[in-house]
Amino acid sequence: MSRSSLDEVSPTGSFIRTPSTFRNFISKDSASQFPAVSGRYHLYISYVCPWASRCLAYLKLKGLEKAIGFTAVKTKWERTKETDEHLGWVFPRSTTEEPGADPDPLNGARSIRELYELANSNYSGKYTVPVLWDNQLKTIVNNESAEIIRMLNREFNEIAENPDLDLYPSHLQAVIDEVNEWVYESINNGVYKCGFAQKQGPYEEAVVKLLDALDKCEEILSKQRYICANELTEADIRLFVTLIRFDEDFHLNIEDNDVYVLYHFLEVYAVHFKCSKKLIREYPNLFNYTKDIYQISGISSTVNMEHIRKGYYGMLSLNPFGVIPIGPNIDYSAPHDRERFTY
Numbered sequence: 001m002s003r004s005s006l007d008e009v010s011p012t013g014s015f016i017r018t019p020s021t022f023r024n025f026i027s028k029d030s031a032s033q034f035p036a037v038s039g040r041y042h043l044y045i046s047y048v049c050p051w052a053s054r055c056l057a058y059l060k061l062k063g064l065e066k067a068i069g070f071t072a073v074k075t076k077w078e079r080t081k082e083t084d085e086h087l088g089w090v091f092p093r094s095t096t097e098e099p100g101a102d103p104d105p106l107n108g109a110r111s112i113r114e115l116y117e118l119a120n121s122n123y124s125g126k127y128t129v130p131v132l133w134d135n136q137l138k139t140i141v142n143n144e145s146a147e148i149i150r151m152l153n154r155e156f157n158e159i160a161e162n163p164d165l166d167l168y169p170s171h172l173q174a175v176i177d178e179v180n181e182w183v184y185e186s187i188n189n190g191v192y193k194c195g196f197a198q199k200q201g202p203y204e205e206a207v208v209k210l211l212d213a214l215d216k217c218e219e220i221l222s223k224q225r226y227i228c229a230n231e232l233t234e235a236d237i238r239l240f241v242t243l244i245r246f247d248e249d250f251h252l253n254i255e256d257n258d259v260y261v262l263y264h265f266l267e268v269y270a271v272h273f274k275c276s277k278k279l280i281r282e283y284p285n286l287f288n289y290t291k292d293i294y295q296i297s298g299i300s301s302t303v304n305m306e307h308i309r310k311g312y313y314g315m316l317s318l319n320p321f322g323v324i325p326i327g328p329n330i331d332y333s334a335p336h337d338r339e340r341f342t343y
């Protein structure tokens with residue numbers, strides 16, 4: 001089994017993500033094994049990680065911060081044990097070591113790996129964030145963000161400050177599911193397929209799909225405020241976490257030490273899609289949409305650009321010298337034009 005996303009490469013050089021392992025559900029039913037009560041659960045995240053950030057966005061949107069605490073790890077992977085070479089997410093030793101990251105308040109763990117091993121001493125998979133931790137049973141409830149956000153949306157309404165916000169309403173479920181599928185395949189996971197591909201073919205296939213999907217989003221967003229309808233849904237949060245990192249991820253490829261990849265990336269954009277389409281900020285609807293979501297109360301606090309930059313460029317196998325380019329410093333709080341769709 002893979003012990004890091006960076007190892008998940010098929011013999012043909014494609015990035016293939018393995019499924020998450022802990023798949024229990026918190027329920028509003030007080031008799032269930034994991035009942036939705038205040039103070040029992042904790043969310044471990046990295047601000048670098050889009051999957052973890054979508055869970056944090058739900059804590060903010062649903063008003064669950066008092067009921068469920070969260071802790072962010074440091075930006076760069078470090079050795080998780082002295083006895084082997086594994087690199088992964090670690091906690092700082094103090095609150096001042098890296099602003100935004102905190103020591104583990106519940107278990108005093110040094111790494112996310114330690115939490116997985118506390119939950120299951122025989123665990124041998126990847127040590128990913130997010131981790132939804134049960135502090136009563138001292139175990140991981142769930143480490144799959146797509147499921148965590150569904151629980152946060154629905155099961156905690158008795159204690160949520162915004163119980164009426166439903167980001168997966170029944171009248172839109174079919175369209176949300178359909179959008180999630182292609183957005184995940186071509187955009188959320190698509191950027192990883194571009195960044196982690198180890199052969200030219202899979203990389204090209206992923207980048208073409210990614211650009212097609214971004215064009216499709218631009219087209220949809222030229223007609224309605226959000227990606228599924230004129231109301232905010234789960235699909236918007238899932239799309240947003242990749243878009244807000246996209247112009248950064250793009251540079252990751254540019255800064256990659258592999259000259260051929262650098263050349264090809266420019267060629268794809270310049271020749272097939274024209275340079276004007278290469279960054280999110282050059283798609284008018286997508287860019288304004290990203291600002292629109294960013295400006296929803298609570299969301300900007302889930303975006304720590306400093307952590308995002310340091311984390312991605314810190315992956316030394318993709319960026320051997322660890323040089324962090326100066327960011328584009330886009331102002332996502334600037335006015336946008338999306339109110340034009342509000343009836």
Ligand SMILES: N[C@@H](CCC(=O)N[C@@H](CS)C(=O)NCC(=O)O)C(=O)O
Pocket residue numbers: 003004005006019020048049050051052087088126127128129130143144145146
């Ligand atoms: N399917 C998981 C994926 C989470 C994931 O891939 N997290 C990455 C960070 S973006 C991670 O923690 N990787 C650690 C590793 O691969 O060792 C989810 O959506 O929750």
